[in-house]
Amino acid sequence: MATRSKSTLHIRCGQDIEQALQEAGMEGDFLDFSDPYCQGPVRGIAHADFLVERSAFIASAYGIDPAEVTARQSRRYEALRHAHDYDTITLWFEHDHFDQLILAHVLNHFADLSSLPEIDLVCVDDYPVLPRFTGLGQLGPSDLKAVWEKRVRVTQDHIRLGKEVWCALTMATPNMLATIAHAGTPAVPPMAGAIDRHLDELPSSRHGLGLTETLSLRILAEKGVISAGAMFSQLMLRYETRPYLGDLMYWHELDRLVRGGAAEVVTAGKTYAQNMLRLTELGERILTAGEDWLDYMPEPRFVGGVEIAPSKPHWRRFPKGNIKLVE
Known part of the structure; x- marks a missing residue:
């Protein structure tokens, strides 16, 4: 199994698998691109304003120093901007809407590039772990190798889906996002269910609770x-x-x-x-x-x-x- 490259980037929305990837022999750089789009404003505004608004929300909601959040978010978005400098990229995501909305953003980012490196997607919605599968962070080095073996090559269908979902997510109305969830997302099958779960955070008609x-x-x-x-x-x-x-x-x-x-x-x-x-x-x-x-x-x-x-x-x-x- 060829897992070594001097020009590989692993993108994950968290640091939970970074050490295990190294232990599995999956060489390359690691980018923790985490912005919890499942909470707070995700509006279709200018990029600079978007970063300011997201950083302000994260700092306020989670009680983190604003300067620390701003610096960290700036580093992450800048690193993503240069991701295409690598020969190969592997995207590591799971089935929940924390992951899938970030995946949509990452795929949308690649939609704006004239040429792409080779991009593979590892997208896991289940794995035999106890008490039940909740995320890639539960998997050890051999497990990560096993799911890597089932990776798929990212195509224009994936890129188009990411762009469509990201556009819908940032709208002031939820209709388009609901339409995507209802129609299904065959390019990334777990994404439709994740979007549907995201929409469950809208107020219930029964009592107003998400x-x-x-x-x-x-x-x-x-x-x-x-x-x-x-x-x-x-x-x-x-x-x-x-x-x-x-x-x-x-x-x-x-x-x-x-x-x-x-x-x-x-x-x-x-x-x-x-x-x-x-x-x-x-x-x-x-x-x-x-x-x-x-x-x-x-x-x-x-x-x-x-x-x-x-x-x-x-x-x-x-x-x-x-x-x-x-x-």
Whole structure:
């Protein structure tokens, strides 16, 4: 198996497999291109403004120093800009919408180039690991070799799909993204399901909650008083069909529920993970559709390019996946 090259770039949305790739003998440079498009604004604006807006969101939402975030994001986007300097590129992604939306951006980036290096895609939606497959970070060196053997060569069909999905994601309306998910994405089969899961973060027609918010309140309703860390574990192992959140990302979701009064911190811990939470009476009424969460949500939020603002017309997801604008 030829796995050695002096001019190979491995692109992954995280550092979770970097060491294992080295141990597997997969030589080359490694680019961690991570920007969690599954949270915060992802709008179709000028690139410089886009970077400023994304960096500001990441710093604020995850409690990271703004200068550190800006520098890191600038390095990542600049490195992607020079990716075509390599002879070969391997893209390593899994099936959740954290990964798939980043993959769409990476493929869209290559759409603007007049000539491309050889690009391979490793896209994994399942693997026999316990308790269940949630991501490539679970795989060891031999496993990564096995999935690499099943890589596919990126073609213009992949590039076109990436461009189409990225354009739809950055729109202020979700219709085109929903159309893509409904039609399917044969070039990258897991992408359609990932888009559909992303659209589940739109407010439900029933109670105004996105799916992550709904699952979080269900956990509180079932468990009573529970730590934030235990909630995160329950979400990953039992409730979420396509786990995509990191812990800092999940604290951002929980904090919004607390500030809006749907959940409350009973005992503050030394870390956010140690905070003990419970469902409030308001949270119970919202969960049972007696109240609308958008009447209490503490500030507007974004699902890709779609802004959810209580005081304005907003998009809601109805049963069977229908999406409508509600005045």
